[in-house]
Amino acid sequence: MAEKYQSREERRKQLNSKQKGKGRKKAKISVKRIFLFLVALGIVGLLIGAGTFAYMVKDTPKLDEKLLKDPISSELYDINGNFFAEIGSEKRDYVDYEDIPKQVEEAILATEDTRFYKHNGVDIIRLGGAVVANLTEGFGAEGASTITQQVVKNSFLTPEKTLSRKAQEAWLSIQLERKYTKQQIFEMYVNKIWMDSGGHGIATAAKVYFGKELDELTLAETALLAGMPQSPANYNPFKHPERAEKRRNIVLTLMHKHGFITQEEMEEAKSVDVTSTLVPEDKRSTGDIPYDAFVGHVVKEIKAKYPDIDPFSDGLKIYTTLEPDAQKYVEDILDGDEIEYPDEKFQAGITLLDTATGQIRALGGGRNQTVDFGFNYATDAKRQPGSTIKPIIDYGPAIEFLKWGTYYALDDKPYTYSTGDKISNWDNKHMGVMSMRTALALSRNIPALQAFQAVGAEKAKQFAIDLGIPLKEIHESYSIGGFGGEDKGVSSLEMAGAYSAFGNNGFYTEPYSVVEIELRDGTKLKMKPDSKVVMQDYTAFMITDMLKDVVQSGTGTRANISGLPLAGKTGTTNYPDADKKAYNIPNGAVPDAWFVGYTTNYTAAVWTGYDNKNENYLVGDDQKIGQRLFKNIMEHVHNGKETADFKVPNTVEVVEIEKGTIPAKKASKYTPKNMIITEYAVKGHAPKEVSDKYDRLEAPVDLTADYDTDSNEIVLNWNYVAENENGVQFEIYVKKDDGAEELLTAQSEKTLRMKADYGGYYTFKVIAVRDQQKSDPATAAIQIPDPLIFDGDDENDDNGGPPWGRNEEDEETDEPDNENPGNDEQNDNNNGQPQQGNNRGQGQGQGQGNQNGGNQGNQP
Template sequence: MRILKRLFKWFLTLSLIGVFTGAAALGGAYLYFSPEMPDVQTLREVKFQTPLRIYSADDKLIAEFGEKKRVPVTFDQIPDDFIKALQAAEDARFFEHFGIDIKGLSRAAFQLASTGRIQSGGSTITMQVAKNFFLTREQTFKRKFVEILLSLQIEQTLDKQEIMELYVNKIYLGHRSYGIQAAANTYYGKNINELSLAQLAMIAGLPKAPSAFNPITNPERAKERRDWILGRMLKLGYIDQARHDMAVNTPVSARYHRSDIELDAPYIAEMVRQQLFERFGEDVYTDGYRAWTTIDSRMQTEAIQALRRGLLDYTERHGYRGAEASIDIQALSPADQLNELKRHSSFAGLEPALVVSVDESGADLLDREGNTLRLDWNGIKWARPFRSIHWTGPEPKRPADVVQPGDIIRVMNDSEGNLKLTQMPNIQGALTALDPQDGAIRSLVGGFSFYHNKFNRATQAYRQPGSNIKPFLYTAALENGFTPASIINDAPVVFHDVSLEGTWRPENDNGEFNGPTRLREALYRSRNLVSIRLMRALGIEQAREFILKFGFEPDRFPANLSLSLGSASATPLQVVTGYAAFANGGFKVEPYLISRIEDAEGNLLLQANPVRVCKACESEAAITAGTETTESTAALPPEAPTDILQPADATPAPRYAQRIISPRNAFLIQDIMNDVINRGTGRRALALERNDLAGKTGTTNEQKDVWFSGFNPHLVATAWVGFDQPSPLGRGEYGSSRALPIWIDFMEDALDGVPEEPPTAPEGVVRVMIDPATGKRAYTGQDNAMSEYFRTEDVPTETARSPEQQMQAPATEAIFGY
């Protein structure tokens, strides 16, 4: 008994000495390393590297920019099953220990003593947080000791929920995914709270070795790791046998999901990225900014489809240019054939395919996944051979006339889902639409495929607008005393002008001349000679200065008569912005794309404060000033800062759009442009069966650029088609036949459900019956009289002569003055 007491005292003494020695050693180590140790308080203010995300106006994800894919989650958002799976995999006693696990460290020490090297670190989740945020990955005793000290400090500073939250948001889980939410998106295309038990256990197995246990690149080892974790969860009592058995019998379903992009708008994404990079620099890719655009996802989708359909229609109409490439399939193994095919990327739904064999009814193809496809004759027979932009060869009689084994071609699904031969368009286009009331861009497409060619033609391509410029010139005429009934001579003219490189003999596009023509008819028939005479009557400089008020660049607008026919240069976005003034009743708006920006925590940083059309504000201001609002001189200038994006904590002053067309003339030009659709070059748009549409076609010399710009009070859109290197589009290609169908295709869906809103004549505009030949008042009983709008002070005072009066006293004066 005495011996037992003495042994007990001896062991107690040794234990106390060990405890005190250990405490002293720990304290001494702390004092020794403390000058080098970071401040764990910084974990409370940690900012995870989070990518920039860009959204549509209706919250559809457009793009994500940044090296690291990360979506931070709070502790409350972490599924309980995942916490249990993570404990089973990494740290079963996480919620009980004080930062270090004695049993785990003892196991690591035993392995070191028995093998002579470090095999496992015995790390807790807290220790991994210390390592991930503050330390390197080197395996040394010094680093391990500092890791332990930091873990103790972290446990004193943060609670368990905060530590778990830091861990699950920081860890790397493969495929550029950092944090469990990004991993859920990458491997399963879902949010973390939508995953099954099997999927959660799979992600919980990744922190140990994201490459070795990756369910995409190494599914067998990943399943082994997952099932081991599920077994641990069963053993620890976290799940019951039924859930365990169901989960281990679940097949591996992981596959690579790109960022959950919900809206295809890469041109938009790049525009926003550039703007934000200029404002925030490199931090924009890591600080978790979120930007909302003005883009309407439904309109954007339809704009992309409409433009692509139009460009593919042009491509098909001008014939098949042949295979994209050809290989000798006899000399290559199937694997090598597939490798050759994979050199060709998919663009805009046009998939590359290898022709394996050809028979009388079609061709057998191989796609990039190694699948066999069948291309029937119905999908081939359209392919007349391309000869030139004006001509195609004869119709093919059989599939072998078009394709041969070894050809690498492109195919797509037609509107009925059948496979069809196609080809990448060598022509390009742009389509952009905005809200004329404040300039918000609702859709924008800068080309057939951003991934094939990133040049944004909507904002970067300066092209000649052709007759799309004429409404601006005709508005200048209305502002300077002309009326819709003014008579201008549509007759040949020759100019000798040094700025036009000598003699210039302009013509109408059909080579015909109509003689005296009313201004209204001249615009809706797009008569070139009338436009030239109008500019001469107004004066070149005066007309040019008026047109520039719509937002065009002076350096790109020549100061000569060719401007009247659209020899200037402008981007589609500039053109559509100019046309917004016709749609909104005469106000100049500024196009803008970003509506608001938030930080990673959801705090509003910047919000848009665009100039807005406010006719009521204009009227109130005019009444206060004692002026009339019938002329553009009564414009209300903006007084707020010019930057559309303004700090959220500011109280921005309202910004009112400036009037650049008087109300009465804005109505008159809109009514004339309505006739472009009802009677003129835009008649195809009658298919939309709306009474509130107006617009103008545009075609340049040799048909190098074709346009259509049109609008109603709610939406204005411009479509442009042309080659990147300007050259003729070919026979029969005009604004009315090539750009207008794209515009119609887009507007049909964009305006679906939008009530019609035909313009009404403002005060001071009256309708009078006139003689269509002279523009004078119609005589009593005139059969061919037509109604016309006039400003009250411009109503014709003369009456046209009846046939009897003309026989009695023939006119001697000219019926036109220009």
């Protein structure tokens, strides 16, 4: 039994041992299968990846040696589709590899591709870091392009960041490395890169920026040029020396990091002031690019929207908004003798827009420009806007948010900011209660601040931002154009864009110069920004209507153009008292003078002033040059064009307001006409209350007109019955025969005598007047008789005067003398002639008057 038991135990152990062995075998088989699956999956992935890569690179262009060495210029077309300029092929000095200084090569390698001589066109190590950045921060967050890839991109491919384009770039880079040596590829790179004002290639840039050959450059100058290709426009030392210096210092740090220069060399180069190394402004070369102020902005606009597109080397077709005739005129008037400028340093920036579309028609980048794509005073200069900001920050928001009408009453009185600081008008005077229209037309500061305070700072700020004025903060001083803090000022381009919205029924379109770009492969990129409603049409119209008064009777009359429906606003800025004292600036001098205005066709913004406002300033008529520039330009561009007036929207109603009422009240039926102003209100928000300042003024009564034969005078008498006669005067008007009515006099007495002409027929009108209020008239008329025959016999003259209408035959009979109808009483009455004797010529109008003897007849 024991053996049998042991035998059973042994069999159990043996069975367990076999089962464990089978489990290990199965486990080994399972791992192997997984490994094989992963291998197969990897192969499939590689095949799919290879297939995908092959698909993406199937349309890759072929290597073209000419394209590798020469940048492709871009063509520009005006608003009518006509070619007017080519950019990108004007300036380029080619340098061979053996002539590239070692220092220049090291600076470029340290900045762009330190492993250039170690990879085969695509740097896997660098690519890994970029992939991580793109996965964590989004595609396009970091580039991994080698110098080889940059040559390929700039020569053959479009600039968009897509997987397909990157695949083509990698494929062509590998081919390029197989066909050309590293030295040849590096030579292509240094001659192809765009250097903004420095043209194409680093050799050209050395001459333009420093006036030197490549082998003459200092370390600091070399580092500056090596840092520019990443963003040529932003690191242009002529335009942005501070940015260029920061970028240069980054390059020097990289050169030290990679062992190309010592710590001492780096520190010494960093201490060099960039501006001290540049070619002096008066010796900088100019090119022959037409309309360079406009073209420069075109390039800037493209780079802002599509940073990877290079208009100077990508072979684009650029369709712009340029109106060549307008652009040429703007340039001619800035540099010609049509306007008398005070000196050569006087500057101006001009923007001309299409009011309805926001398209830039012309840019005046400044006077006496010496370099292509230099500082643009229309787009780059940020200056204080002065009173041109009032429609944007004060009155526009007041209409938009508070529904103020153009009549809204404001009080131009001694006033302070909320801080308690005093605010003054430009003339240091106060004009009392006035309408918003008058306050804007006369550019009063105190009413403008009152409007700003009523609206509130935040609403005013947002209104301005919506109009393209990029405010970062806002204070009460902004209400009169006194910007500060982070807001250094505004450009002519920004002001033109804002004002165009007022002329376009409240629609704002950011000003733009490029309609469309066509890439080399035929792809078309739209550049037109979207229009947006930024205010109600009643706001736009009422601001426009008030700005018409500025040019017709306000501060901007020198900009007015007869027969052209035009709205606009002047603006000047002031010097702080401390600056006036420190720089000995005279009273009345200003640093900036503006005029911004528009029609339904065009909007123009003109800034004038000096670069250094503490050394030069505007005095006297120099402050009006902006208005003259505006007028001449607008006259030119409107010549031969129909210009519609601004239409009154159905959201606006006309209202008659009594002058001087605060708050504004409607005129009553007794309000004198000269005390009534016709204004506009937002429909449904016109004043409801009617003024009761003026009651009906009683008219004179019992007006008579008598003829005094002794003195040959007409005697007027009248009465005046009223509860309050204080302050009443009487205006007496006369009309003789069919002549014009004339004012004889104004007096407080109720009688008047005047000499008469024989045979004249006189009509009189007497009106009561008080405080510019006038009554209805009282009227009277009188016919003065003609003497017929005077026989020299005083006895025949009953009253000692001439024998009116009589002769001897008349005295012998009482029978009517048909040959002398003047003696016939019936004819006398019918013909309106007075009878003879004591019945002397005498009459009255409206059956009024005294019985002073004689027959009273109804005179015609």
